[in-house]
Structures are given as structure tokens and as C-alpha cells.
Amino acid sequence: MKKTDIFKKLRSSGLRPTKQRVEIAKFLFDREKTFHFTVESLNKLLEKKTTSKFALATIYNTVHSFKNAGHLSEVEVKGNKTYFDTNVSNHHHFYDSETSQLIDIDAKEVVIQKIPKAPNGKKIKNVEVFINLKN
Amino acid sequence: MKKTDIFKKLRSSGLRPTKQRVEIAKFLFDREKTFHFTVESLNKLLEKKTTSKFALATIYNTVHSFKNAGHLSEVEVKGNKTYFDTNVSNHHHFYDSETSQLIDIDAKEVVIQKIPKAPNGKKIKNVEVFINLKN
DNA sequence: TTTCACTTTAGAATCATTATAAACTATTAC
């Protein structure tokens, strides 16, 4: 991902490209594969990868701005922490509770043959498939 | 549900049938349909339905005992509160984020035609389908 | 009726997250 793309992500999230935000954005978006993380895990990885220190509030604020701009999505996982996902397309997940690891499943990999119709007056917004793993 | 069944649920959870526990168990299990709840919502409903007061710790402890015994399951819902479910069979959910309401979907109502195989060395424990609703 | 294990309870502690307000930094106005 080019530097200009990082800046584009920041600008489109209403964020000016400060040192901290650029480092967070690079870390999140300059990669091949999907990245699933909690604010805590992101903080630890940032500490390792960079020389800077980040206030937790800065990470929370930046991540939320990206999420509100649609550059990050949220994944529901058992437990009390919030998981974020750099894959914002419609997709599904494997979840390995042993390692607390999420693995993406492309929407095309899951075909649903039958699904009930939505209750009175409601429509289906989207369908999420969550596959729990064991050893 | 008969009183003896309530007692059976309590005993099989390692709980002696005290006044509070019996009231919680009756409220949870003596009903036709599935009940989805948070500890907070359960507490409010118990206050309305009964004359007793319940310490939050008592509700937390009792609910967790039921969950550990397999009489309650946990449902992942966006947000910070933990949702419990009196339906412990394999099933799916509609979720209406407007009203924070969960609606059960029987496992038979969903047929999945294609699913990816589990990653190296892992097996599929179960598949959960979550259908988000909109108006 | 005394003992003793188990319960309930109020309140404290914890943990993730959010809010606050002061110190910093960059941008704009003169």
C-alpha cells in the first residue's frame, strides 16, 4: 500500500496525518492479509514494531475513526474485548477459541441454500457465518 | 416445567435450592419459548415479577453455574454486555440491532450447501449463523 | 443448641473503554 493510500485513509476518516496516526494506519493497512486485533494487542504490536509510545486514548480514537469511516469493521467474539478487522468486505470467520484466533472466510466460500424469511416488517441486512474450531 | 425439573436443574448445576436460586431458576426455565437476557435485564425483570431483592452477585453466580452445567448458553452480540440464552441446542439467531432483540432460528431452518474445510489439524466444532435485521 | 458448611449480600476491586483537561504541535493571520 502506497503512502498516498495511507494518507487517503486518514483524510477520509477526518484525521490529519500526524506521526502517531500515520504509524497506526501503516501498521493496520500496509499488509497483504487481513488483520484481526483488539486495542490491547494492537498497542503491544505497535510498541514492538515502532520506537514511539502511544497513549491508549490515541489508539482508541484512531481506531474508532477508521471504523466510523468504514475502514475497519468489528467482529463479535466471545469474551469482553472488542475485536476489529481490516477486512471490511462481507465475509465470514473461523474462530479458534484455543488461540483466540480469527481466520477469514471469503463470502464465496460459503453457500447457504435455505434461510428463514425475516420477521414481520423487517429485512435481512446481512448474514454472518461463524465457524468454531476444535482440535 | 414442573417444580421437580427446576430442582433437577439446580442440583445438576451443583446448587442447593435456596429461595433466590429457585426464583431465578423458575423465572428462567419455567416458560414456553426461549429467553435471551443480560444479567442487568434479568435483574430488572426479577424485581418486577417477584417481591424479593437479589444481589447482583447472586444473579451472576447462579447464571454462571447454570451456564457451566450446560443449562444456559452465551450468545455473542455487538456491545459490551454478555447475553445468555435458555436455548442450549444448536441453533441460529436473527438480531435486530434497533431493539437489541434476538430471535431464535431452529437449526433445521438453515441449510448450508458449501463450507470451507477447517485449517490444518483443526476440526469444525459448530457453525453459527447470525442474521442481522434492518427495517 | 451448637457447630459447621454453604449462601447471600454490600461494597470493593478489576478490566476494558471513554471522558477530561492540560501540555504539545501544527497551521493560519498578521
Added chain:
DNA sequence: GTAATAGTTTATAATGATTCTAAAGTGAAA
């Protein structure tokens, strides 16, 4: 440039859900 201004980071406090703790309550068993 310097001053004013707007936006940012940060440490720390506040919050809210959940868990822990320790004291008081309850009831079965000796």
C-alpha cells in the same frame, strides 16, 4: 517571523460491566 488558533496527544480520572471479598445470614446435622 511571532502571535493567535485549531487540532492533537497524553496522563489520568470516570464509567460500566463483571468479579472478588469478607462479613452476616441460614439451615442441616451432630
